[in-house]
Amino acid sequence: MTNRIEAIDLPSTGPNALGRWQLGWLAAAVFVVSAGYGGLMPLLPIWLEPLMVGDAKAEIARHVGLLSGAYTAGVLVGAPLWGIASDRVGRRRVLLSGLVGYVFSLLPLLRPEWTGLAGIYAMRAATGFFVAAVVPVIPALVAEHTPRERRAKRFAWLGAMSLLGFLFGPGLNAVSDRLSAALVVLGVGSFPPTDLVIVLSVVLGGVMMLGLATSLPSTLAPVVEVEPALPQADDKRRALALWALNGTVMFVLAGFELGIVLQGQQHPTVSPREISLMFVECSLVMLGINALLFFTGLLERTAGRGILAAGLVLAIAGLAMLAQHGSDAWMFLGVSLTAAGTGLVLPTISFLAAGASRHRLGATMGGLAFAAGFGQTIGSVAAGWLFGAVAQLSFVWLAVPLLATLALLLVRPASWLLQGAELALPNPPPRSQPSRSSQEP
Known part of the structure; x- marks a missing residue:
């Protein structure tokens, strides 16, 4: 369309x-x-x-x-x-x-x-x-x-x-x-x-x-700019796709975090200190990914679908490693890969959601928050049951929703509406504005 x-x-x-x-x-x-x-x-x-x-x-x-x-x-x-x-x-x-x-x-x-x-x-x-x-x-x-x-x-x-x-x-x-x-x-x-x-x-x-x-002033001074926008039906469909993707990733992330906690029960050699270090590692890796996105401007220069696919691949690889690890070193590497993958996907989802029509922007962001909370809640419950049933192999089952999402993303990219059509827009007239550092937020 x-x-x-x-x-x-x-x-x-x-x-x-x-x-x-x-x-x-x-x-x-x-x-x-x-x-x-x-x-x-x-x-x-x-x-x-x-x-x-x-x-x-x-x-x-x-x-x-x-x-x-x-x-x-x-x-x-x-x-x-x-x-x-x-x-x-x-x-x-x-x-x-x-x-x-x-x-x-x-x-x-x-x-x-x-x-x-x-x-x-x-x-x-x-x-x-x-x-x-x-x-x-x-x-x-x-x-x-x-x-x-x-x-x-x-x-x-x-x-x-x-x-x-x-x-x-x-x-x-x-x-x-x-x-x-x-x-x-x-x-x-x-x-x-x-x-x-x-x-x-x-x-x-x-x-x-x-x-x-x-x-914050009661009203921020607007200026009318021309920007490509999806028709209303497609805008809603893309929002639903992003909500589903956000909920899926948060489902997996909640299960992954609970799995880290339960590693102490499955592996007596894993101490509470090491579990705490894994959580710190997870947060630091995600911070590093945010820094990468901040300093490189990757999201503006790269197709959103490509970043999502790369993040999903990293997270799947990390979960597979956690399911089969035989040493603490491999466990820490699996945590890093999973954190890096989800750390790439979640900011990309928010960035893509920000392209919604401004009249639906609040509803779109609210839907993302709802999907995240719902996925996190269900993920914690499901992961607790999974780890009680199949222990460490639960990480494999947690990778299944990500594999399905990756397959849909690659096989049917048009259904996600993650990329707007390329439009040959005339260059806007130059505006006088102060110079800004490329690293300024």
């Missing part, structure tokens, strides 16, 4: 355009909500123990898992709703509403004995719901107000901030421990480190809220 040419609003280079200052606040918001998730997860048993006196540790562990599920459920419900809302009422309003809700959903956790067990469940679900107003809306905002030639770099920057947030999150507990001890020494008083983690998360969320409220 022939592509039409649609006039869409893209940012100008005027003072109200999305610049480095605004991008910095947006990236910081992604970092803060990611760090908040990682920082609060270790506190779940501490909140539950006083409320479940006399219950077995297994029962507390079950509720820890259910509370994680409540957070995910909030994201699953909120992501598509907030995405659609941002298309209708504006990204800025939805983003600020999400940060306000995020902050207020954390405050009751300072006194879990007041809220009770049901209250903790409600607050975790509410936190996930409001985080869903931040995670998909920020990339939609960046995509909407960033020229195509700089979009991939900014998406790589956002992805790196999310990964760094997850890495830094558990460090909030260490910071809180030291801060609690320092307050005692200074004679200020004794404050539980668990409360300080929540306070730090609330303060950081509040700072992000104020920073974005003051730095």
Whole structure:
């Protein structure tokens, strides 16, 4: 089907355009909500123990898992709703509403004995719901107000901030421990480190809220540029394909991460320290891939289908290696290949989704977040069952969805609509703008 040419609003280079200052606040918001998730997860048993006196540790562990599920459920419900809302009422309003809700959903956790067990469940679900107003809306905002030639770099920057947030999150507990001890020494008083983690998360969320409220104008100055766009039916079909691909990759990634944890049960020689190192390795490899995409501009210069295929091949090779490894060295190599493959695919999906019609951009990004959460949830459940049934060979079964996706990508590329038709567009008139470094986000 022939592509039409649609006039869409893209940012100008005027003072109200999305610049480095605004991008910095947006990236910081992604970092803060990611760090908040990682920082609060270790506190779940501490909140539950006083409320479940006399219950077995297994029962507390079950509720820890259910509370994680409540957070995910909030994201699953909120992501598509907030995405659609941002298309209708504006990204800025939805983003600020999400940060306000995020902050207020954390405050009751300072006194879990007041809220009770049901209250903790409600607050975790509410936190996930409001985080869903931040995670998909920020990339939609960046995509909407960033020229195509700089979009991939900014998406790589956002992805790196999310990964760094997850890495830094558990460090909030260490910071809180030291801060609690320092307050005692200074004679200020004794404050539980668990409360300080929540306070730090609330303060950081509040700072992000104020920073974005003051730095993001209510409207960003648009300029009409001519850009190829898919017909509405094809635009929706491509969004569905990207959602399915995102959900599939997150399904595999969740199973892969759970498999790393379960390696300690299958291989007595694998220590908890080595498992932790594998997770660090996974995050660092993904950060390296984001850096590669940022500094090389690979996404702008290479066909998206080719990058997706390369990433899928790497991930499949890594999973195959993990299924057959006989030594720790091969295990670490398998982790690196799988992380590199998924680290290539996920940013590419986001970049391709950013090409959606601006009137559906929020819904498209919200759908990506929903698909990711759904795939992650199902992947964790399926992987737990698989590892109980076939142990290490589960990595082979996890590679099957990726193999099927790769086959479809290669055999029926047109059905994915990942590449727009080449259009001979006239060169736009030159615009006066300040020179920018090729490495500027």
